[in-house]
Amino acid sequence: MEAAKRDYLQAAVGVSKSNKLIIPKLLEWYQLAKDLESLVDWVCLHLPEELRKEALICLQRKGRQPLPELVEMVPCDFTFRYLLFP
Numbered sequence: 001m002e003a004a005k006r007d008y009l010q011a012a013v014g015v016s017k018s019n020k021l022i023i024p025k026l027l028e029w030y031q032l033a034k035d036l037e038s039l040v041d042w043v044c045l046h047l048p049e050e051l052r053k054e055a056l057i058c059l060q061r062k063g064r065q066p067l068p069e070l071v072e073m074v075p076c077d078f079t080f081r082y083l084l085f086p
Helices: 002-012 025-030 036-046 049-063
Strands: 021-024 071-074
Touching: 002 036, 021 025, 021 036, 021 049, 025 036, 025 071, 036 049
Parallel strands: 021 071
Antiparallel strands: none
16 A cells, blocks of 8 residues: 555656646545645655655745645546556
8 A cells, every 4th residue: 555655646746847736636635634734744755755855845935935826736637657667
């Protein structure tokens, strides 16, 4: 289950060209987080190292902009892609 969670987060979470953290709406529906900040914390905690660094760089603007402006919740894409590494 841990490997599947890690693979899903790596495939579904990212940083957009407009420098927003992209989180699938599916995580918001099933996460027991009380608010957006808790959800973002949980997501960042479980991301692979390189993606976590990108997300944290994006979120460093939090003091200047409200968190909802830094996060983009995208509709669910129920197709899952496996990531193949050499």
